[in-house]
């Protein structure tokens with residue numbers, strides 16, 4: 314008889330955002346007249362900008378013609394997009410990343426879940442706590458962790474790096490040396506940003522210990538402060554210890570379009586093996602390339618018109634971030650994030666648990682957020698609101714919350 318991957322059975326409950334969606338759907342079904350404002354999952358609300366829509370239309374028309382039709386995309390991505398990324402995201406910031414070190418994909422969620430496949434299952438994983446659940450869950454699925462520990466609300470065998478108010482929501486170098494280190498900056502869920510000097514410490518630490526950093530920079534477009542790096546490759550030595558994940562979802566509204574990329578520098582070698590070759594092998598075997606029309610849309614992100622239009626879109630969401638931050642602060646909440654990130658991280662009032670606050674907000678203000686404990690034990694007592702709503706809904710949500 315067939316056996317199942319028992320590692321999946323270690324995972325308690327369903328995926329965080331599925332759990333929230335189910336709870337909200339049940340509440341809405343029971344209260345059909347209530348207008349719920351959703352500031353839970355970090356999903357965008359603004360339409361694709363005109364430069365991207367034009368590129369999509371044009372490429373769709375190309376698909377209607379035998380001479381310009383495109384079948385399978387190159388599995389590592391079209392040259393036109395990889396070059397645009399190398400030039401704009403890396404060369405322009407003084408980072409030495411070439412087009413052939415960039416692997417185009419259908420989004421950073423897939424890549425952040427899949428990247429662990431190229432590492433041995435005996436590697437020790439370190440994550441921030443709270444953390445984007447995909448990093449931990451996919452390592453659980455792969456058998457890189459022990460059992461779920463109900464008392465501590467975490468998995469045995471994982472190094473959790475508490476990100477607390479007392480350390481500015483930034484992880485400290487762990488006592489036990491990890492092999493794989495997941496870092497996400499600007500951070501999801503706390504919205505905290507790391508300075509270049511601080512990130513350099515992580516790069517030096519990883520190089521010294523032979524560890525590999527998986528750096529999720531999905532929110533880099535929201536950075537406003539000068540000393541905050543947009544890429545880990547702004548740090549010296551990152552080419553020999555870091556893989557970077559990037560997304561088109563948050564900077565260009567591609568959550569429903571799907572496009573992302575991963576950078577694996579050719580200098581990143583462990584046990585004499587170039588990780589670039591392993592990821593290329595994995596990509597080639599398991600992925601048939603992001604769609605041509607989507608990659609053309611991605612290229613438009615880097616056109617002068619695309620850049621200007623997206624700057625405005627990011628500013629739109631950041632106005633929401635400021636609205637949430639300032640509104641809650643004035644109402645006496647303890648808030649952080651929202652300066653270099655589209656997430657606001659607030660302390661629940663009256664020591665309420667994160668899920669109790671979730672229920673309370675849903676039932677009294679009809680506002681949905683994300684409970685901090687859903688991101689890990691050290692997220693307990695915190696709550697995340699996203700700035701990706703419409704401006705009108707954001708104002709309404711803050712009006713309702715502050716009126717409570």
Ligand code: MLT
Nearest residue numbers: 353354355356422445501
């Ligand atoms: C979030 O809300 O944390 C994100 O939208 C999740 C994601 O990007 O997959």
